[in-house]
Structures are given as structure tokens and as C-alpha cells.
Amino acid sequence: MKKMSIKEVASALQISTATVSYILNGKAKEKRISPELTKKVTAFIEENNFRPNHLAKSLRTGKTNVIGLIVEDIADPFFASVAGHIENVAYENGYKIIYSSTKNDPKKAKELIDTFRDRNVDGYIITPTEGIDNEIKYLIDSKLPVVLFDRNCNDLDISYVGMNNFESSYQAAKYLISQDYKNIAFVTLDSVQPQMIDRLLGYERAIYENRLTSFVKKVEYRAAKEHLIMAEIENMLKTEPQIDAIFFATNYLAITGIELLNRMGVKIGEELGMMVFDDNDLFRIHQPSISAIAQPIQEMSQQLINDLLEHMQDTNEYTNRTTVLPAHLIIRDSSSKMRKNA
Amino acid sequence: MKKMSIKEVASALQISTATVSYILNGKAKEKRISPELTKKVTAFIEENNFRPNHLAKSLRTGKTNVIGLIVEDIADPFFASVAGHIENVAYENGYKIIYSSTKNDPKKAKELIDTFRDRNVDGYIITPTEGIDNEIKYLIDSKLPVVLFDRNCNDLDISYVGMNNFESSYQAAKYLISQDYKNIAFVTLDSVQPQMIDRLLGYERAIYENRLTSFVKKVEYRAAKEHLIMAEIENMLKTEPQIDAIFFATNYLAITGIELLNRMGVKIGEELGMMVFDDNDLFRIHQPSISAIAQPIQEMSQQLINDLLEHMQDTNEYTNRTTVLPAHLIIRDSSSKMRKNA
DNA sequence: ATTGATAGCTTAATCCTTTAAGCTAAGTGA
DNA sequence: TCACTTAGCTTAAAGGATTAAGCTATCAAT
Numbered sequence: 001m002k003k004m005s006i007k008e009v010a011s012a013l014q015i016s017t018a019t020v021s022y023i024l025n026g027k028a029k030e031k032r033i034s035p036e037l038t039k040k041v042t043a044f045i046e047e048n049n050f051r052p053n054h055l056a057k058s059l060r061t062g063k064t065n066v067i068g069l070i071v072e073d074i075a076d077p078f079f080a081s082v083a084g085h086i087e088n089v090a091y092e093n094g095y096k097i098i099y100s101s102t103k104n105d106p107k108k109a110k111e112l113i114d115t116f117r118d119r120n121v122d123g124y125i126i127t128p129t130e131g132i133d134n135e136i137k138y139l140i141d142s143k144l145p146v147v148l149f150d151r152n153c154n155d156l157d158i159s160y161v162g163m164n165n166f167e168s169s170y171q172a173a174k175y176l177i178s179q180d181y182k183n184i185a186f187v188t189l190d191s192v193q194p195q196m197i198d199r200l201l202g203y204e205r206a207i208y209e210n211r212l213t214s215f216v217k218k219v220e221y222r223a224a225k226e227h228l229i230m231a232e233i234e235n236m237l238k239t240e241p242q243i244d245a246i247f248f249a250t251n252y253l254a255i256t257g258i259e260l261l262n263r264m265g266v267k268i269g270e271e272l273g274m275m276v277f278d279d280n281d282l283f284r285i286h287q288p289s290i291s292a293i294a295q296p297i298q299e300m301s302q303q304l305i306n307d308l309l310e311h312m313q314d315t316n317e318y319t320n321r322t323t324v325l326p327a328h329l330i331i332r333d334s335s336s337k338m339r340k341n342a
Numbered sequence: 343m344k345k346m347s348i349k350e351v352a353s354a355l356q357i358s359t360a361t362v363s364y365i366l367n368g369k370a371k372e373k374r375i376s377p378e379l380t381k382k383v384t385a386f387i388e389e390n391n392f393r394p395n396h397l398a399k400s401l402r403t404g405k406t407n408v409i410g411l412i413v414e415d416i417a418d419p420f421f422a423s424v425a426g427h428i429e430n431v432a433y434e435n436g437y438k439i440i441y442s443s444t445k446n447d448p449k450k451a452k453e454l455i456d457t458f459r460d461r462n463v464d465g466y467i468i469t470p471t472e473g474i475d476n477e478i479k480y481l482i483d484s485k486l487p488v489v490l491f492d493r494n495c496n497d498l499d500i501s502y503v504g505m506n507n508f509e510s511s512y513q514a515a516k517y518l519i520s521q522d523y524k525n526i527a528f529v530t531l532d533s534v535q536p537q538m539i540d541r542l543l544g545y546e547r548a549i550y551e552n553r554l555t556s557f558v559k560k561v562e563y564r565a566a567k568e569h570l571i572m573a574e575i576e577n578m579l580k581t582e583p584q585i586d587a588i589f590f591a592t593n594y595l596a597i598t599g600i601e602l603l604n605r606m607g608v609k610i611g612e613e614l615g616m617m618v619f620d621d622n623d624l625f626r627i628h629q630p631s632i633s634a635i636a637q638p639i640q641e642m643s644q645q646l647i648n649d650l651l652e653h654m655q656d657t658n659e660y661t662n663r664t665t666v667l668p669a670h671l672i673i674r675d676s677s678s679k680m681r682k683n684a
Numbered sequence: 685a686t687t688g689a690t691a692g693c694t695t696a697a698t699c700c701t702t703t704a705a706g707c708t709a710a711g712t713g714a
Numbered sequence: 715t716c717a718c719t720t721a722g723c724t725t726a727a728a729g730g731a732t733t734a735a736g737c738t739a740t741c742a743a744t
Contacts, residue, residue, distance in 0.1 A: 005700055016724045021702060031703095032722055054460050055401040056700030059729050064397070066440070075426030077419050084417025087442060096461065098408070098440045100429060118396050119438065255623055262629060281597055282624040287604060347730055358694045363732060373733095374692055398730030401699050 004050045013044060068116035069099040070126045085301030093309055106131045123312045125304055128153050145311035147304055151195050159320045161304045165195045168293045168327035169202025172275050176335055177210050181245040181273045185215040188249035199249045199277055215240055230260040245273030251280055274334035288333030296325045346392045355386055410458035411441040412468045427643030435651055448473045465654045467646055470495050487653035489646055493537050501662045503646045507537045510635045510669035511544025514617050519552050521677055523587040523615045527557040530591035541591045541619055557582055572602040587615030593622055616676035630675030638667045
């Protein structure tokens with residue numbers, strides 16, 4: 001059973017395809033199609049369950065009603081959650097989402113942007129990798145709606161939604177200090193990503209302001225190499241036994257770290273304070289529970305998709321905006337003064 | 343800078359669009375285009391960075407190279423992980439993925455299938471909701487490649503990939519029994535989804551085989567209603583104090599349950615054995631660590647996308663297959679005899 | 685010289701919509 | 715009666731590819 005075309009609808013009703021098209025697109029009045037005919041056509045379409053061919057429509061109009069979502073890794077709960085939120089709003093507005101993961105590989109990121117261009121997506125949501133500014137600039141120059149997310153490209157005039165990494169990190173570190181921790185280590189990725197650098201700087205500012213010593217451990221993250229990370233952290237703790245708290249710059253570093261500490265028999269909270277960037281069920285449920293900086297996922301997603309929709313609606317009037325949302329500092333047991341009782 | 347069309351390529355080189363098209367599609371030899379001309383055209387295309395319009399191509403050929411992925415919730419780590427695996431393989435084969443979440447709402451699921459049809463996706467991966475058999479049957483009847491996932495529709499002749507819920511549940515319950523737990527409660531959703539029923543039946547079989555008493559608690563899951571679930575579980579534990587182990591039928595039920603038990607001060611592992619369907623970082627790291635049945639995500643995803651690709655490659659030769667993969671029973675501290683020392 | 689085959693292309697229909705421009709009949713005003 | 719409007723459509727080009735069928739020149743064989 002082949003799909004019906006607008007042509008068949010037209011010939012069945014002995015009218016032209018233009019008329020059908022106008023009616024389909026709600027331009028009946030504007031094009032002065034009589035209400036009677038409009039009703040007749042609508043009824044026929046309903047009855048025969050006719051659905052216009054989206055491809056032909058897109059070819060003609062240049063609009064696909066598809067949003068391209070390029071994230072670091074769709075399997076990461078953070079990005080998956082964003083994908084979920086975005087989807088809700090997008091679907092309400094008639095947009096579908098096509099996703100892909102860069103795995104933080106600039107080459108793959110470039111390919112993805114190219115592919116999405118080829119596919120004529122109407123708008124882009126991108127977590128940029130390093131060295132991808134040119135591709136993004138190219139999109140902007142082509143007047144294509146783009147919103148960056150999670151990481152900014154400082155040199156571009158473009159919409160961006162993210163959180164205040166520097167400030168949150170600074171506040172979190174300050175909180176640890178207020179709890180009388182004196183030697184706070186910062187475990188982060190060996191990365192030049194702006195958000196990672198901001199997190200580090202926020203920590204360092206709090207440390208310097210309080211005339212404390214900074215202990216920064218940069219580890220290289222590679223899938224399935226957790227034991228290497230553990231070794232590095234263990235080594236740091238042994239070399240610098242004065243460390244009394246650890247601030248993890250990411251979720252998965254913390255998970256690896258917690259596993260190590262459990263294995264080492266170090267009592268989190270009592271012997272070692274802890275703070276983590278990016279919350280997780282695990283941190284809430286762990287005993288003792290672990291303090292975290294929760295990204296405002298819901299708010300960011302909402303802003304993201306709103307910006308993009310607005311941009312897609314009127315490409316000319318839209319002006320870029322940078323939205324930096326505050327994170328939620330969630331204080332739990334791992335960073336309380338509990339350890340003093342030890 | 344408008345995008346170049348095949349027409350412009352042709353006229354620039356003073357040849358016909360057909361020639362260009364044949365060369366683009368690797369049919370140069372077959373169509374006896376001379377190697378010189380082929381080279382010339384390839385060079386021109388390369389130089390001017392010409393990329394054919396995918397929409398036009400799709401309109402003509404009827405192929406979009408897009409796979410529709412319909413899951414319960416893309417934000418759920420399980421489905422997100424599947425999405426990640428599928429993406430890898432799909433992209434290698436030139437397919438893009440468009441996703442959406444049913445939220446287990448049959449009405450939404452139907453709409454999604456319709457929308458994907460409208461968009462001419464080449465193949466479908468679906469976690470069906472209840473009452474959606476007709477829509478899926480319609481897809482099959484239209485010779486569209488579909489692979490079901492996670493939950494089967496028993497009445498349809500269709501490819502399916504899932505795990506052995508009954509067997510895994512049975513084995514897990516048997517393991518608990520072997521550890522001398524005598525009163526094992528099963529906490530599950532009040533759902534008629536086949537995989538949930540299988541999990542329950544697996545548990546019950548192990549219970550009956552060992553002449554034990556079954557304690558089944560069915561709770562209604564609704565977002566942000568965790569406290570209701572907690573109340574129900576707490577009530578059960580108070581009414582039936584003889585319960586010495588809990589088997590949670592899903593990940594998030596267990597997370598809620600653990601939170602409650604921590605709050606109640608019940609010592610997991612020592613006072614109460616525990617087993618969970620569907621693994622999670624949390625269960626590995628929790629102290630004591632919590633036993634779980636890990637879904638074979640990687641294997642399922644691989645099978646899923648392979649089946650679908652094969653089906654899409656030759657719709658006629660392909661025959662449906664049902665793949666039921668074994669789960670991984672991961673024994674951790676929460677279900678060892680440790681409690682006997684208490 | 686004629687036929688046939690083959691290499692090496694081209695022509696033009698087709699996929700299905702959208703939409704600017706045009707056409708016809710009826711009604712209005714002078 | 716004639717010129718103009720207006721209502722209510724229709725015509726046909728365009729969007730950018732694919733592909734069956736056809737065309738021409740060359741060369742070999744008879």
C-alpha cells in the first residue's frame with residue numbers, strides 16, 4: 001500500500017494540488033479557498049489518513065524541523081538527561097532531534113557538523129571540542145542557528161548556555177575551608193577545556209585567598225583505565241599525607257576515587273573531607289553522603305532549547321546571548337566538621 | 343553562499359547531471375564513464391567541496407539513512423547507554439539516529455511511530471509500550487525493518503532482542519536462598535510489562551521450589567513520589583518483620599529503597615540481604631556493595647543494531663529472529679552470609 | 685558498404701511539495 | 715455597456731537528486 005500523495009488527493013477531488021497544499025498549511029483563508037471546499041478536503045484527508053511527504057516538503061522549503069544535538073557522549077547521564085529535557089520541549093514544538101557523540105574527538109566533531117549540515121538540520125546544539133571554532137564559525141556565517149552548551153568558544157559571537165564553573169568551584173572550596181580543612185587536594189582531568197580550567201581556578205582562588213597550599217592532581221582520563229587513576233590518587237595521598245580533603249572536578253573521577261578510598265579503608269568524611277563537581281544518586285546515598293555541586297540541568301536545558309527555538313523562529317531578529325547559570329551547592333556529610341570528632 | 347547543486351557541477355564541467363550522479367554514486371564503471379572524466383569530476387567536487395543534497399536524494403530514492411530509536415526514556419542511564427552503543431555502529435554504517443521517549447505512554451508511542459513514518463526513517467528500534475501492537479504490525483506489514491527491544495510483543499512475528507528476565511530473576515533468587523535467606527521480599531512495579539512479570543515469576547519459582555513464603559510488594563511508580571514508595575516499603579518491613587532480604591525488580595526502586603533503609607538505620611547486608619535487577623555504579627560502590635543482575639547492555643545493543651542493519655540491507659531475505667541474552671549475576675556483599683555474624 | 689556492437693555519454697521523467705503568478709466568472713459602480 | 719474588483723481557484727516552475735532509455739561516434743566484422 002503505497003503512500004498517498006497530494007496529487008492523488010487533488011485528482012480524487014477534482015481540484016488542483018495547490019488548493020490542497022494551501023488548505024494543508026492553514027492558508028485556506030488567506031488564499032481565499034471557500035470554507036465548503038476546505039471542509040471537503042479536510043474530511044477527505046482525515047478519512048484517507050493522508051500525510052504529506054516530509055522529504056518533499058523539506059526539499060522545497062529548506063526546513064527539516066530537525067535539531068542536531070552534538071554532545072560529548074550521549075551515554076553519559078548528564079548529557080542523557082539534557083537530551084531528555086530538550087526532547088520534551090522540542091517535540092511540543094514539532095521538532096525532532098538527531099544526536100551524536102563526539103567522544104571529545106575534534107575530528108569526529110567536525111565530521112558530525114558536516115553530516116548534520118548535509119542533512120539540513122534547522123538548528124544545532126553543540127558541546128564543542130577543542131579546535132572546532134572554525135566549523136562553528138562557518139555555521140554562524142551561514143546564518144544557521146547554533147547554541148553552544150557546557151563549554152564556550154570564547155572567540156565567537158554565539159549563544160551559549162552553561163553554568164558558572166569558576167564561581168561554583170570557588171564557593172565549594174570556600175565551604176570546605178570554612179569547615180576547617182587545611183590541605184585540600186583538587187583532582188581533575190589533564191584538559192584545556194574551559195570549564196575544567198574554570199573549576200581549577202575557582203578552587204585555586206579560594207586556596208590563595210586563605211593562604212593555603214594547593215594540591216592539584218591532573219590525571220589523564222581514558223576509558224577502562226580506572227586503575228591508573230586510582231594509582232595516581234593513592235600515590236598523591238601517600239606522598240602528601242597532610243591532605244585532609246579531596247575536591248573532585250568530575251563525577252567519574254570521584255566515583256573512581258571513592259572506590260579507591262573504600263578499598264584503602266579511608267573513612268570518607270571522618271578522615272578525609274570530600275566535594276564533587278556534578279551530582280549523582282550515588283553521592284546522595286553513599287554513607288556518609290557526599291557533598292556535590294549539582295549542575296542546573298533542568299534550567300540549562302530549558303534555556304538551551306528556548307534560545308534555539310527562538311533563533312530558529314526568526315533568524316534575523318535574534319541576538320546571541322550568553323547564559324551562565326548558578327549551580328546548586330549541596331552540602332552533605334562528607335564535608336562537615338564530623339571528622340574533628342575522629 | 344548558497345550550496346552548490348549537481349546541476350551547477352554539471353554545467354561548470356559542460357556535462358550532464360546524470361554523469362555526475364553516476365560518478366558520485368560509484369557507478370562510473372558500470373555506466374562506462376571514462377576514467378579521465380571520472381577523475382576530472384571527482385577533482386572538481388573535491389575542490390569545490392560539493393556535497394549532494396540529502397533531502398533530494400532521499401525524496402528520489404526513498405531512503406533517508408536514518409534510524410528511529412523509540413525508548414521509554416532517553417534520560418534513563420540504561421537506555422542512554424544503549425543509545426550510545428547503537429550510535430557507534432550506526433554511524434560507521436552511514437546511519438544517523440533520531441530518538442524519542444515514550445515515557446511509557448501508549449498514546450505518545452503511537453504518535454512517535456507515526457511521526458517517524460512521516461519522516462521516512464529506514465528502520466525502527468522500539469521498546470514497545472502496552473497496546474501498541476497494531477501500530478507495530480502496521481510497520482511490519484509495510485515491510486519496514488523493525489527490531490523490538492527490552493520488551494517483546496508476543497503476538498507478532500518480529501525481531502526482538504532482550505535478556506532472560508525470568509531465568510536471571512530465578513537464578514538471583516536461588517542464590518539468595520542458597521545464602522540461607524528464608525523470607526525474601528520482592529519489590530516491583532505494579533505493571534503488566536512482560537519483562538516485569540517475568541522477573542516476578544522467576545522469583546516466585548525459586549520461592550515455591552524451596553517451599554518458602556513469597557512476599558510481593560507492588561508499588562506504583564510515579565516521578566517525584568519516592569516518599570510514597572518509601573512508605574510502602576517501610577510498612578511492609580514493619581508488618582512482616584521476618585523479612586530477611588529484599589529483591590528489587592528495578593534499579594530506581596532499589597535506589598529509593600536503599601535511601602529508606604539508610605534512613606531507618608537498617609544495616610544492609612548484615613540485617614537485610616539485598617539483590618537488585620539492573621546494575622549501577624552505586625551498587626558497586628555502596629558499602630556494603632550490593633548484588634545485582636547486570637543487563638548485558640553491550641551485547642544487546644550490538645545484536646539490536648546488527649539485526650536492524652541486516653534487515654535494512656535486504657528486506658526480502660531477512661528473517662526475524664528472537665535473541666534472548668543471559669544477564670550477568672554480580673554477587674556482592676549485600677547477599678553474602680555475612681549477616682549471620684550479626 | 686552495411687550491419688552490429690560497444691564505449692561514452694545525454695535526455696528527460698520522476699520523487700512530492702510549495703508558491704508566485706495568472707486565469708475566470710461574478711459582482712459593482714459609473 | 716464598459717472597466718474594475720474580487721472571490722476562488724489553477725498553472726507551472728522550482729527545489730536537487732536518480733535512473734531507464736536513448737543517442738552518437740567509432741570500430742570490427744562480413
